[in-house]
Amino acid sequence: NNISHGCFHGSMEQIDRERTLIKFRNGTHQLLVATDLAARGLDIPEIKFILHYHLPPRNKEFTHRNGRTARMNRDGVAYILHWKDEELPDFIQDIAPEKLTIEDQQIATLPSPVKWKTLYITGGRRDKISKGDIAGLFYKQGKIQKNQLGVIELKQDCTYVGVHAEIAETLIRKVNNTKLKKKKVRISLIS
Numbered sequence: 001n002n003i004s005h006g007c008f009h010g011s012m013e014q015i016d017r018e019r020t021l022i023k024f025r026n027g028t029h030q031l032l033v034a035t036d037l038a039a040r041g042l043d044i045p046e047i048k049f050i051l052h053y054h055l056p057p058r059n060k061e062f063t064h065r066n067g068r069t070a071r072m073n074r075d076g077v078a079y080i081l082h083w084k085d086e087e088l089p090d091f092i093q094d095i096a097p098e099k100l101t102i103e104d105q106q107i108a109t110l111p112s113p114v115k116w117k118t119l120y121i122t123g124g125r126r127d128k129i130s131k132g133d134i135a136g137l138f139y140k141q142g143k144i145q146k147n148q149l150g151v152i153e154l155k156q157d158c159t160y161v162g163v164h165a166e167i168a169e170t171l172i173r174k175v176n177n178t179k180l181k182k183k184k185v186r187i188s189l190i191s
Helices: 014-025 059-066 131-140 165-174
Strands: 005-008 032-033 047-050 078-079 116-121 149-154 159-164 176-181 183-184 188-190
Touching: 005 131, 005 165, 014 032, 014 116, 047 059, 047 165, 059 078, 131 149, 131 159, 131 165, 131 176, 159 165
Parallel strands: 005 032, 047 078
Antiparallel strands: 116 159, 116 188, 149 159, 176 183
């Protein structure tokens, strides 16, 4: 249905899992479809909701999955898709559910506009590059507005930057192959 999303599971290469999380954190993807691999140890600060498509077999996994949302004094909701005639595990019985029923009817799908794209830069902390250096390059040479620059994630040898989708290609043309802290950097769009 052309809904922008990322996938996160154990069969993926580590670099692909990392890039999926980066794109989720910076807003390129608004939805993350994941296995229980995403239930623990991920740095994603503001997840608004969790939707359980399949329930885990034990309460511990259920708790850890739900623990991805409503962290650090923030609100969050856990939803469970309960299929007709499906038995719920014992640990769900104690929850007072707010039930919404979906009848067999056609549900209109709204187009999902992609607001952000993620750029990959071939320089990072090892090259003495800072977030301020990247922001300065994009503002001065790229001529972008402050609201068009999103999350900058600086890694040891590279950087990922969220930018408004409509300016991504133009920005790459303006700043690709430029010097940043004595290093010529290449900038590309990650898909």
